[in-house]
Amino acid sequence: MSKADRIWTAALIVIGDEILSGRTHDKNIAQLATWLQVQGIRLREVRVVADDMDAIGEAVNILRERNDYCFTTGGIGPTHDDITVDAIAQALDLPVIIHPEARAILEDYYTTRGGLTEARLRMARTPEGAKLIPNRMSGAPGIQIGNVYLMAGVPHITAGMLDALTGMLEGGAPLLAETIGCWIAESEVADMLREIEKAHSKCQIGSYPFYREGKSGANFVIRSTDEAELQSAVDTLCDGLATAGYDFTPGGI
């Protein structure tokens, strides 16, 4: 495999009882996935785990080993249920320290907001040797230790941290995608899709059915890092759908 073909992968660990209870709908999976695509990195797997030292530790040690990057969201705030730093330090066998730079950021941020209390100082705790990920939203920084990136759980704060990381991570060729939407039951074109994928070895074709306005439809998403082959697959699919007498919508429905 040439360097250009190397596929860079990432994993995400979503940490939080609030997701597993159904109370909070996660938005970070889609947010990180979309951001990673632009960096030329593929989100290969996600785990959602409870606020539990061992569950977090197990996930981080497996996922950081088998991916280029391992992200976490959640559990880095000031309250007792924020245990991500402790769990990851334990998993990496590192002590937890008060990071001097993080402490300075928080002191500055809380000067006009009631001062840096003991609880707020918790947000300056990092595994030893960590670097900070700037957070222009709420002061408390994200944390990088090795290939593990600890980010906030609140989506707009996570977004700010991703902005700070944009262009900083090495990736490969971005995965390109084209979508064709069609108001048909996907089963009607299952054979066509299979044959087009077979004939285009560098493309994956996904079929995503839906039911809206009282009728069945599907979006067909073709993905590839090879622009020419992607276009060929799109053209073949559009020709096939037209020949079979189906209307379709480039860009998806």
Next chain:
Amino acid sequence: MSKADRIWTAALIVIGDEILSGRTHDKNIAQLATWLQVQGIRLREVRVVADDMDAIGEAVNILRERNDYCFTTGGIGPTHDDITVDAIAQALDLPVIIHPEARAILEDYYTTRGGLTEARLRMARTPEGAKLIPNRMSGAPGIQIGNVYLMAGVPHITAGMLDALTGMLEGGAPLLAETIGCWIAESEVADMLREIEKAHSKCQIGSYPFYREGKSGANFVIRSTDEAELQSAVDTLCDGLATAGYDFTPGGI
């Protein structure tokens, strides 16, 4: 541990490249989590994996072993990228068969819809020994094999399958939850929360900060299977917030 105290757990495997690419926002995690709470079963962990035989197989074999129930969503449709049945049959070392009852359901469903084609017949394939989960929405049934439940990826179809399973799975005491919302930075009450949790050993307290309308707030969620202790923790928190001069909103903000 008495039988009444036994905690029943479930895991969910969300299968699909469309979630990992960020194209589709998952709704099944929250949907299943909420449904499980009512059945007295806790969602303990979730994994999102690609449309990949080995990734699905690894997840299902680990998660079915260490949970009472293992659910999957996605990948049971008629197209070439629907490989969940094959992956799980392989993981369980079972052959894939055409399930006679599923075939009959599909034949009936497609009588007025263009007939049962080869592609549609794919949706009658199950691991040998499986039972069906009725699907009043789109005909194609879900599949139960051992403690593994294969469900659709499209959320409203999954909802119909969960309806069919309601009351059918053994569970324990439901996890009760009360929420108190407050327009403060959670760091201001971090010590109070920690002490209340310490004093109520059967309760977990989660603190979920947010930022809306230009100001910081947090919802504090107290969870327990013990109704009396839950109420005591709620009362203690409300008293503490009132004493400290904070307005709060029972039920959450």
